[in-house]
Amino acid sequence: MTKSIEKLRAHIKKYSYYETMAALLSWDQHTYMPVKSTENRAEVAAEITELALTLLLSEETGDLIESAEQETLEEQDRDFLTIVKREYRDKKKVPQDLQVRMAKESTRAYEAWKQAKINNNFNEFEPMLKIITDLQREEAQCRGYETEPYDALLDKFERDMKAAEVDDIIEKLKPRLLELVSELEKGKKPRRLETGETFPIHKQQELNKEILKLMGFDFDAGNLSLSPHPFTASIAPQDVRVTTRYRENDPIYTIFPTIHEGGHALYELGVPPEKQVFIENLAASFGIHESQSRFWENMVGRSLEFWKFFFPTLTAIFPVFKNVNYETLWRSVNIVEPSLIRTSADELTYNFHIMLRFELERGMINGDIETSDLPGLWNEKMKSYLDIQPPNHSDGVLQDMHWAVGLYGYFPTYMLGNLYAAQLYNKMKQDIGDIDASILSGRFEELLQWMRREVHVHGSLYGPREVLEKATGEKLNIDYFMQYAGEKFRRVYDL
């Protein structure tokens, strides 16, 4: 007789096929789909979402889990069961009809947000945002919490993280960041690079593919496409796709979204086959995921050693950069200054963008802030955190799509990712020694192997706390980020 665990495996495998279809529909929508297909695509995506949820939340799943728990299992099977149980219970917390409503409304809200951003008009978006916010408040109630509703949503992205703990981190991090930023003001600010040239997109594509190859990205298990908002999509266990965007006058700009997304992709591809149970949610948390992209983007991609190593590759494709040296390039990608847009902020002030969003979304979910308060509060907080004033809503409260698609609780993981990355980086240096030398000679596989061994190996079996402790031997400690950032930026600013 077939064991229940085997039946459960077959059952979940089938679910993963629906995940693949859903992921492909979504990846295609954001890359190659012609615009007239939009309406149809929404229906097709809804259909597959419903199929998938119906299968996962069926009585059969519950029964198979229950009887598999009675069986004597090998370690691999126990891990598998743990992963399945968590996903099942998590999805089970929210009534299916609320999930379907959320899926439908967020498609509409995404379109409304896109349009409002183009029109620079918050008011036309607000009614839709209110619907989404209310649904998210409802979801928080369904999920349950001890202290505050926001915790229920934060937990979706960062297991066992609480808003109060994020508060603690911010309380410690904020003064030290402010101190470092003001110290840098006494240093020599690098100049922004402007070549005045045009760089053909196909050549930029070539360059970015080269970078992904250098990082160890396997083009037989993924690809690189163009999309307005860079993202990484897991389509299947051996099919993880990266997208980036280009600026015709600035090929340096593009390199960072590409490396960033490449870092995400390496994580997804690095999870060992036996832990690849689902297509989504392969990772310990979104914060740990972000630690991977940030490590590659900032610790590697914005290091002096990287630019020294990479300079011949860059100038082979774009000879104009021979007029600058690699050190100037390195400095130019490490300018610290308050700016409007989160996604292009520097490593230090980036965290203020997150603090601002965390306060706002926490208030919205806990019921202290209404959507109509947002534009005013946004601008107030931009003033207080970064001392700048958005000239319009498109570059202010409307800049991110997260709230439109119901990703409340997501933003803090970006900041946590920065902190995790620095802590992992510190331990990596202890373990493998001279990382700078590895980067300088392009031996990125040493870095990747360390991440595989210490982080990727667990897949989603453990949460972020356990993974961080297993890899570094201690709890989250913001000293590592401040130490890394202090050393680096003092060097950049000649202090």
Place this chain on the structure above:
Amino acid sequence: MTKSIEKLRAHIKKYSYYETMAALLSWDQHTYMPVKSTENRAEVAAEITELALTLLLSEETGDLIESAEQETLEEQDRDFLTIVKREYRDKKKVPQDLQVRMAKESTRAYEAWKQAKINNNFNEFEPMLKIITDLQREEAQCRGYETEPYDALLDKFERDMKAAEVDDIIEKLKPRLLELVSELEKGKKPRRLETGETFPIHKQQELNKEILKLMGFDFDAGNLSLSPHPFTASIAPQDVRVTTRYRENDPIYTIFPTIHEGGHALYELGVPPEKQVFIENLAASFGIHESQSRFWENMVGRSLEFWKFFFPTLTAIFPVFKNVNYETLWRSVNIVEPSLIRTSADELTYNFHIMLRFELERGMINGDIETSDLPGLWNEKMKSYLDIQPPNHSDGVLQDMHWAVGLYGYFPTYMLGNLYAAQLYNKMKQDIGDIDASILSGRFEELLQWMRREVHVHGSLYGPREVLEKATGEKLNIDYFMQYAGEKFRRVYDL
């Protein structure tokens, strides 16, 4: 109470969503999917095929059809019912598990074929081909036939066509083609164009997009991608995608697959919404489909008028062609000579490539030929039809993917397409007068509108015979092809 016809519409709409997913999975496999996703993709494709078939072949479909037939229906509803019934009955002929096995094995066989072609190794492909051939033989038995098993498969692509009738056509066509080809030998053979230059792929892409736009292809309802074997994919009613391939040293070569696939796409996009019931099988037949691609490729794209009109566009992107004149270009794309590869054969000898394949696949399905006989028979027939010997299997028996993916019975539709195209072209000239002048001034919409009115308008409501007779007022007559070809090539060859 909702009428059964309305319920049936909702039911079939849902089926069409599954078709969209299946089509996207397949398009993606042939364009962007990384190779390591292959095995998984086969499973996912099989899963969606099963879902789709289960829905279409359900008792519910049969019941809804039956009760809708009892209702008083408007013309549009009657047409809808006719189209649904035919598809339902057709799919019902083949057991679901055979269809699912076919879907799964053909995904694998396609990859095996691709690899074998690269390796120039028929033997490594043969076991997979045998599996596919056996499945196709089984399908022929399930579908049923009067005279020979092959008829059952031919009917899938060309409704009511029989192998014996194809035989008759070949018997008449072959001597007249041979006669014309040998007449041309007395003429002035155009020289093949070789620039010795390299033409960047991204510029070729630009050129090919321009051509599709000129033809009236709507890039908001489709796109152009790269694939090793050019094809057109209907993903959704307003989402029809074209692929082509490039040769770095020859931008003229690519133009024809692009125009060809563009012709297919215009047909799919030209079927009126009320006849767009399914995503697949929108057309009268594959032969009629091919008449559209051939019309655009050969009657338009290889005409002197087209090259005169197109010359400024071409030379704007590739100025090197200013060294040649448009007439030389026109002649160079109309050289008649025996060649190895079907897809790049001239309009006359192309038909010999089809005759050869027809004989082989007919023999394979009827049980007279085994897969192991193929390489030998291929080379023999190449010698007898075209008097050339393939130097390797990649350019011989392995050149086409059709058999790998189970498209037995498809090849004859290419030849029929040539013949239909000429007959439609003749009628179009009678109806709208000076087509040459339209082409010369780039008024392609006049040609497209005629095709929409006379051919596309029917969708799949009628079969190829009825569509041809409705559009031209008579049955298939090969004289039109011979007349068109004779006039054209005597002009090319200065006879």
